[in-house]
Amino acid sequence: MAKRTSIAGRTIATPLILSALLLAFALLAVMVGSKPFNQTIIDIFLRVILVVGLYVFVGNSGVISFGHIGFTCLGAYAAAWLTMPPMMKQTLLPGLPDWLIALQLPYWAGAILAALWAALWAGIFGKVLMRLSGIAASIATFAMLAMINTIYSNWEDVTGATSSVVGIPILRSIWPFLIAAILAVFIAWGHAISRTGLALRAARDEPTAASASGIDLPRERLIAFIVSGAIMGMGGALFAHSIGVVTPDTFYLGLTFITLSMLVVGGMGSLSGAVLGVLILSSLIQALRWLEAGVSIGTSTFAIPNGVQEIALGIVMVAILAFRSAGIMGNRELGWPKARPVAPATTGQQQPELNKGVSK
Amino acid sequence: MSAILQILFDALSLGSLYALGALGIALIFGVMRLVNFAHGDVIAFSIFALLWPSVDVVARVGAGNLPWFLLIPFVLAVGAGLSVLAELTVFRRFRNASPATMMIASFALGFVIRYFLLMLYSSRPKSISLLPALSQPVEILGARIPLLQVITILATVAILFGLTSFLRRTRFGLEMRAAAENFTMARMLGVRANRVIMGAFALSGALAAAIGLILGSQTGTADIQMGANVMLMAFIATVIGGLGSLPGAVIAGFLLGAASVVMQVTLPIDARPFRDAFVYGAVIAILIVRPQGLLSGRGTKERV
Numbered sequence: 001m002a003k004r005t006s007i008a009g010r011t012i013a014t015p016l017i018l019s020a021l022l023l024a025f026a027l028l029a030v031m032v033g034s035k036p037f038n039q040t041i042i043d044i045f046l047r048v049i050l051v052v053g054l055y056v057f058v059g060n061s062g063v064i065s066f067g068h069i070g071f072t073c074l075g076a077y078a079a080a081w082l083t084m085p086p087m088m089k090q091t092l093l094p095g096l097p098d099w100l101i102a103l104q105l106p107y108w109a110g111a112i113l114a115a116l117w118a119a120l121w122a123g124i125f126g127k128v129l130m131r132l133s134g135i136a137a138s139i140a141t142f143a144m145l146a147m148i149n150t151i152y153s154n155w156e157d158v159t160g161a162t163s164s165v166v167g168i169p170i171l172r173s174i175w176p177f178l179i180a181a182i183l184a185v186f187i188a189w190g191h192a193i194s195r196t197g198l199a200l201r202a203a204r205d206e207p208t209a210a211s212a213s214g215i216d217l218p219r220e221r222l223i224a225f226i227v228s229g230a231i232m233g234m235g236g237a238l239f240a241h242s243i244g245v246v247t248p249d250t251f252y253l254g255l256t257f258i259t260l261s262m263l264v265v266g267g268m269g270s271l272s273g274a275v276l277g278v279l280i281l282s283s284l285i286q287a288l289r290w291l292e293a294g295v296s297i298g299t300s301t302f303a304i305p306n307g308v309q310e311i312a313l314g315i316v317m318v319a320i321l322a323f324r325s326a327g328i329m330g331n332r333e334l335g336w337p338k339a340r341p342v343a344p345a346t347t348g349q350q351q352p353e354l355n356k357g358v359s360k
Numbered sequence: 361m362s363a364i365l366q367i368l369f370d371a372l373s374l375g376s377l378y379a380l381g382a383l384g385i386a387l388i389f390g391v392m393r394l395v396n397f398a399h400g401d402v403i404a405f406s407i408f409a410l411l412w413p414s415v416d417v418v419a420r421v422g423a424g425n426l427p428w429f430l431l432i433p434f435v436l437a438v439g440a441g442l443s444v445l446a447e448l449t450v451f452r453r454f455r456n457a458s459p460a461t462m463m464i465a466s467f468a469l470g471f472v473i474r475y476f477l478l479m480l481y482s483s484r485p486k487s488i489s490l491l492p493a494l495s496q497p498v499e500i501l502g503a504r505i506p507l508l509q510v511i512t513i514l515a516t517v518a519i520l521f522g523l524t525s526f527l528r529r530t531r532f533g534l535e536m537r538a539a540a541e542n543f544t545m546a547r548m549l550g551v552r553a554n555r556v557i558m559g560a561f562a563l564s565g566a567l568a569a570a571i572g573l574i575l576g577s578q579t580g581t582a583d584i585q586m587g588a589n590v591m592l593m594a595f596i597a598t599v600i601g602g603l604g605s606l607p608g609a610v611i612a613g614f615l616l617g618a619a620s621v622v623m624q625v626t627l628p629i630d631a632r633p634f635r636d637a638f639v640y641g642a643v644i645a646i647l648i649v650r651p652q653g654l655l656s657g658r659g660t661k662e663r664v
Contacts, residue, residue, distance in 0.1 A: 064460055128648065135395070135459075136651040139599040142592075143640035143647075150640070154633035253588075257467055264464040307479030314472035318450055321465045325457035 007193045013335040015189040018275045019182045026178045038174055042242050044282045045177035046235060048275055050259045052184040053231030055274035056191055057224045058263060062204035063133065066256055067141030070148035071118040071229040073251035075236025077152065078114035080165050080246055083107055088167040095157025107169060111237040118233020119226050126225035130218045152248040162248060170244040180238055184231050188271050196223045265320050267327030272334040288312055362503035367625055373509040375617025376516035377571055381594025382601060382609035384567035390540030390604045391560045394451060394462045398470035400591030402442055402565055406572035407582045408477055409438040410488055435573055436566045443565025444558055477584050485583035488576060512574050519570060520610060532559060540604060600646050602653025612654060
């Protein structure tokens with residue numbers, strides 16, 4: 001026990017610094033006080049939740065997952081089922097059971113249940129998928145995402161198929177999103193320094209030695225999968241409350257790749273990398289959007305043509321990866337100056353196992 | 361009888377597309393362990409090359425008006441050229457990067473290509489009439505089969521034969537197979553790494569362009585999203601087939617095509633909209649039973 005508190009003591013700096021950073025973004029939004037900017041910051045917090053959720057599994061296990069946005073989809077629709085006015089559910093989603101139609105919960109209760117719902121499915125899928133490793137696991141998680149997407153795109157009277165489900169209460173305040181993002185950071189940190197998180201990272205870096213030391217890899221992966229599934233589900237619920245509309249295709253390949261990119265550009269093996277990846281790339285996207293809309297310098301307006309935003313984003317991502325192939329943070333975490341990092345930098349050891357094919 | 365024949369041809373022509381896509385991905389994975397997510401965008405880029413040099417809102421087919429014996433080499437060269445350019449400007453810098461990093465870099469590159477096309481041509485699909493003579497049906501044993509399906513299948517078979525003999529009979533093919541098997545060893549024995557990788561990219565780009573040609577004449581439109589679906593299925597086929605195994609990729613491509621078509625016909629009406637869910641469920645089942653793929657490539661097994 002004593003040992004564990006000392007790990008927590010040594011590493012608590014990371015979530016605290018990251019929370020302070022997120023708080024700074026929130027205060028910035030309050031100071032600017034404009035509605036669109038507020039929404040921008042909310043979007044950033046949502047992505048922080050999703051990428052941190054992704055980190056819990058991908059970062060600790062080294063297995064790239066393309067499927068986590070499926071849990072976001074589950075969470076978003078669960079939030080819609082739980083928080084929409086019963087009248088609207090009656091017309092839009094008549095296939096729901098009667099008790100669910102009659103139910104209308106506040107958003108926070110809906111988000112908690114959505115997280116549990118996503119975690120339940122993460123457990124069911126994970127039980128099957130976590131026996132796989134490397135690229136086979138990546139593809140299997142993608143197949144899971146595509147299954148969820150196909151079912152939600154076609155199950156007319158329960159999910160409204162591909163048409164938008166409207167009428168979800170919209171949250172305009174920034175604080176619920178900030179609190180959820182900080183909560184996600186602390187859950188991720190708590191998982192990373194727990195016994196199972198350490199075992200999982202050990203197995204990521206040295207699979208043979210870890211299994212020789214009695215680590216049950218599928219079990220540790222399953223735990224990470226469920227924890228990250230819950231965070232993704234919570235993120236999905238809040239996503240639904242941020243825009244008030246859900247469609248299955250919101251939660252498909254586009255969101256999958258943008259969140260994965262943010263994680264890898266930030267540094268796959270590091271919680272700080274996950275958060276910084278989101279903050280840096282989101283700020284860049286926002287800056288380019290402003291340029292696209294036009295910036296007046298003196299009397300003349302300067303604007304870049306439409307489409308340049310995405311192209312520039314792609315080029316910057318390639319450039320960052322070309323110069324820092326392990327991402328901005330690599331394997332390190334933010335800490336107090338001179339404090340010991342969580343995971344000693346073991347560059348070269350942290351080869352994700354894509355190239356190794358399959359372990360038994 | 362004719363219904364069965366129709367299903368067979370549907371399955372074969374869909375499978376052909378997946379197989380060609382899977383080959384393009386497996387070729388590159390074999391030599392540099394890169395899962396190339398930009399492949400789908402190379403397909404789209406090749407289709408849009410038919411509209412060159414016009415970028416008007418209303419599609420004016422430019423290069424697409426060439427006679428077929430010039431058109432086909434032109435499009436193949438565009439695909440190969442773009443692919444080689446990608447290797448020279450981007451992937452060359454990622455030789456020692458982890459596969460995850462390379463994957464995201466390829467995705468970012470695909471993003472750049474896609475939005476470049478979007479900037480020039482906008483997102484609305486453009487109608488192109490490419491080789492309209494091919495949409496005539498032909499009668500085979502009482503079944504009316506679109507001529508294009510027959511040509512698709514024949515072209516795929518020809519490409520497969522050509523590629524096989526290229527890989528088996530030429531020195532370059534030998535080097536490529538050696539590099540796919542054990543890259544470091546091949547380099548030590550005098551295989552020039554950059555040349556082999558560039559060759560793989562050129563071949564893969566030409567295959568992508570071939571898919572672009574087939575898709576373009578099948579649908580009569582040029583659409584930026586076009587490559588994405590084929591790429592996903594091809595990617596899955598590559599993994600099911602056993603990463604790095606070219607025959608495996610082809611077999612799995614045809615298998616996926618057959619599974620999609622057969623499920624479309626045999627599933628009960630209520631379940632048909634969910635067909636893809638069943639296909640992906642089958643993918644998971646195959647991976648659970650054979651995680652290393654149907655034919656696992658040598659050199660991809662984990663060594664302890």
